[in-house]
């Protein structure tokens with residue numbers, strides 16, 4: 001962390017399944033852009049994933065694979081602090097303190113809590129409810145100014161800001177109020193099968209989701225099967241959510257504007273849009289796959305990266321916790 005601009009960026013993703021095109025376009029692609037200017041921490045938020053039942057062996061593998069997927073996305077380990085949340089215990093410590101300053105009513109209102117409670121009816125555990133407090137702790141622990149996320153995390157970010165303000169008012173200025181950083185286009189990539197629903201890692205219909213690890217054949221098949229409509233007219237509008245989603249993906253990955261994509265397909269059918277968009281996805285993920293394999297063959301180097309990351313994150317976290325403990329009146333160690 002040695003950039004001129006002393007603003008701090010924090011973000012993370014849960015290691016469940018595998019990174020999706022939604023995660024990539026909505027968040028990770030932006031992380032890479034921000035590394036040039038800011039001091040960034042990119043965390044694998046493994047403790048968050050414990051809120052749903054998991055197989056320990058599988059989870060262990062997935063967590064490591066996620067870290068490698070961060071690296072394969074092009075994040076520079078020398079520029080960014082890349083680490084596992086569970087390696088820095090202050091996340092849990094601050095989460096407790098912030099939880100004592102968060103109202104149950106606020107947590108009950110979170111749409112993600114409502115969705116997940118609906119989905120995991122047999123396991124509505126307290127971690128699911130307090131999840132946003134841990135997320136606030138992740139961000140505030142590093143006094144982050146900017147949080148690059150997709151649109152679905154907006155409500156959690158708003159709660160984080162409320163908690164930070166409340167803490168500052170009660171105990172004195174401690175945390176900067178973090179700002180969300182969302183892409184103008186692509187903050188919500190939709191399922192290819194149900195384009196009114198967000199693309200998700202845990203969608204039961206795998207055809208709705210493109211995973212960065214999908215083979216080229218699978219990407220082509222999923223794209224060709226993407227649900228559109230009967231208009232057969234490539235227009236970017238809410239009434240045609242499937243087509244709008246394909247145009248968004250195309251635009252973000254080809255680095256051209258929405259208008260340019262629309263102009264390219266004037267008078268052409270959806271078939272051409274689907275096939276070309278699949279090719280754009282395949283092309284932009286090719287370096288990802290090569291880098292993924294390279295890192296996987298060099299796991300000592302990967303271990304070195306996350307250990308170094310955790311050490312640095314720990315130091316920063318401890319600075320904040322020393323201040324927090326003092327602010328709330330705990331006896332200094």
Ligand code: TYM
Pocket residue numbers: 010011012013014015022023024025026027028045048134135138139147148149150151152153156186187188189190198199200
């Ligand atoms: P997670 O793991 O669900 O997703 C990681 C990031 O990807 C974004 N995202 C999307 N963006 C656009 N379209 C989509 N379909 C899509 N799906 C996911 C998410 O908005 C997110 O930015 N609670 C967080 C993880 C977290 C976190 C944090 C994030 C924990 N602590 C602190 C930022 C800061 C989550 O479950 O993201």
